Amino acid sequence: MSAASNILVVDxxxxxxxxxxxxxxxxxxxxxSAKDGVEMDRHLAEREADLIVLDWMxxxxxxxxxxxxxxxxxxxxxxxxxxxxxxxxxxxxxVGADDYLAKPFDPRELLARVRALLRRRDKTDxxxxxxxxxFDGWRFDAAERRLLNxxxxxxxxxxxxxxxxxxxxxxAGRLLSRDRLMQLTHGDDADxxxxxxxxxxxxxxxKLRWPGCSDPIETVRGEGYRFNPAVxxx
Numbered sequence: 001m002s003a004a005s006n007i008l009v010v011d012x013x014x015x016x017x018x019x020x021x022x023x024x025x026x027x028x029x030x031x032x033s034a035k036d037g038v039e040m041d042r043h044l045a046e047r048e049a050d051l052i053v054l055d056w057m058x059x060x061x062x063x064x065x066x067x068x069x070x071x072x073x074x075x076x077x078x079x080x081x082x083x084x085x086x087x088x089x090x091x092x093x094x095v096g097a098d099d100y101l102a103k104p105f106d107p108r109e110l111l112a113r114v115r116a117l118l119r120r121r122d123k124t125d126x127x128x129x130x131x132x133x134x135f136d137g138w139r140f141d142a143a144e145r146r147l148l149n150x151x152x153x154x155x156x157x158x159x160x161x162x163x164x165x166x167x168x169x170x171x172a173g174r175l176l177s178r179d180r181l182m183q184l185t186h187g188d189d190a191d192x193x194x195x196x197x198x199x200x201x202x203x204x205x206x207k208l209r210w211p212g213c214s215d216p217i218e219t220v221r222g223e224g225y226r227f228n229p230a231v232x233x234x
Contacts, residue, residue, distance in 0.1 A: 009033045010040045012053040023107050037061040051076045055197050067095045076117040076159050093196050096158045131138035133169040135229035136213050142166040161204045168227035177224035
């Protein structure tokens with residue numbers, strides 16, 4: 001992984017924040033830290049981040065709220081939380097986190113997840129630019145991570161949603177299983193957490209809803225998903 005990868009750690013606990021920064025910097029990353037959302041915004045205004053390690057429970061604006069509004073930022077988000085149930089993980093992924101790690105955790109696992117998220121991002125950013133795709137009045141430029149609705153308005157996509165839509169438009173009309181979608185969006189780092197893919201598809205489907213248009217993503221029970229609109233590449 002490139003030493004130039006830029007990570008922002010956001011946690012109100014100074015001891016955790018400092019320990020994470022020291023550990024990640026020791027492994028070659030450029031690391032900054034913030035104690036809350038306000039300080040995080042100042043850092044992001046100065047320089048974008050490739051990855052944000054974000055604590056859930058913080059005073060003021062919590063991690064869930066921050067995660068929701070960072071959808072258009074383009075950085076991958078690894079959410080940390082002392083709440084480690086399956087439901088907590090589902091909630092974290094539902095609001096747009098790319099991965100979720102329960103506290104306490106082994107630093108080696110955090111490092112592995114950071115590397116996986118950055119590899120996924122690098123694979124997307126380093127891929128040849130795809131042609132712009134048009135479907136049902138929508139315009140999607142995967143290289144620029146831009147989705148415009150039929151009114152020409154920008155629709156914010158998380159990195160995972162962008163990868164997912166790219167997988168769909170490049171394979172329009174084909175039935176894609178959850179495992180295949182995980183492989184296409186996560187590469188070699190895909191795991192077997194089907195619910196995460198279901199949630200990502202559900203979020204993307206909601207963003208693609210448009211009056212007078214049918215649901216673009218068809219659920220084929222027990223088999224996977226199919227992107228039905230005719231896709232025109234220009």
